[in-house]
Amino acid sequence: MTIHKEGYTSIALTLLIIFVLNAFIDYRYADITWLRWLIYIVSLVLFITVLQFFRNPRRAFVSHDKMIICPADGKVVVIEETIEEEYFKDKRLQVSIFMSPVNVHINRNPISGVVRFFKYHPGKYLAAWNPKSSTENERTTVVVEHESGTPVLFRQIAGALARRIVWYVKEGDVVEQSKEFGFIKFGSRVDLFLPIGTKVDLELNQIVRGGITVLGELP
Structure with missing residues (x-):
């Protein structure tokens, strides 16, 4: 499976948002372990969700004139x-x-x-x-x-x-x-x-x- 070209920008923006959010949480709430882990998990789910939106699975396509x-x-x-x-x-x-x-x-x-x-x-x-x-x-x-x-x-x-x-x-x-x-x-x-x-x-x-x-x- 590959990623479709239409997903490149969306995936890059998602990664940027995840990076900024996690950096802020690590800096501002470094002592609240449960919150940091919650944001990590939410970030991972968000990234996987966006990634699957733009998947381009390998397939043997059908072609029949009629x-x-x-x-x-x-x-x-x-x-x-x-x-x-x-x-x-x-x-x-x-x-x-x-x-x-x-x-x-x-x-x-x-x-x-x-x-x-x-x-x-x-x-x-x-x-x-x-x-x-x-x-x-x-x-x-x-x-x-x-x-x-x-x-x-x-x-x-x-x-x-x-x-x-x-x-x-x-x-x-x-x-x-x-x-x-x-x-x-x-x-x-x-x-x-x-x-x-x-x-x-x-x-x-x-x-x-x-x-x-x-x-x-x-x-």
Whole structure:
């Protein structure tokens, strides 16, 4: 396992805070042993917690031309038909994956193809399970067109804890299935909007892994 590049600054800031806090406690409360040990333990837990947020585990990623691969680790919280208002403006099959703070936070391309649309939206930080988060939270929208002509829209959505969305794609890019397209710090949600009739192989509350779990098959 390695540490993702998006974690370097956060980890460095965490170490700085831990160093300053422990130095202050050692200087000001050197004679209170229990307090010093409490701060040591809290500091260690904090460091390990931040470190696991940015882990990048080694995986054998799945690549299959006709399949749609899950773009993120997490739990499936939505599988339903809905109207996609931003790009398609028609009925689509929505699949949403919620990423908790303990999940890997890397986002991966569900299909290979060409990026036909990209847009970043600043916004609020409602809880990721709030239905309004899809349209009111900070988010990005990416549409990738498969070589067969089928477009798939996927959206990074920030949550109550996530305060920074990172993306690595732009319109016109050729992207490869299961490769990184972005990162959401401290978790949130990824929504996919698929053509009606897409065969989905997931169930609600199923735990999935980005770049590995097969979501469904392109129509």
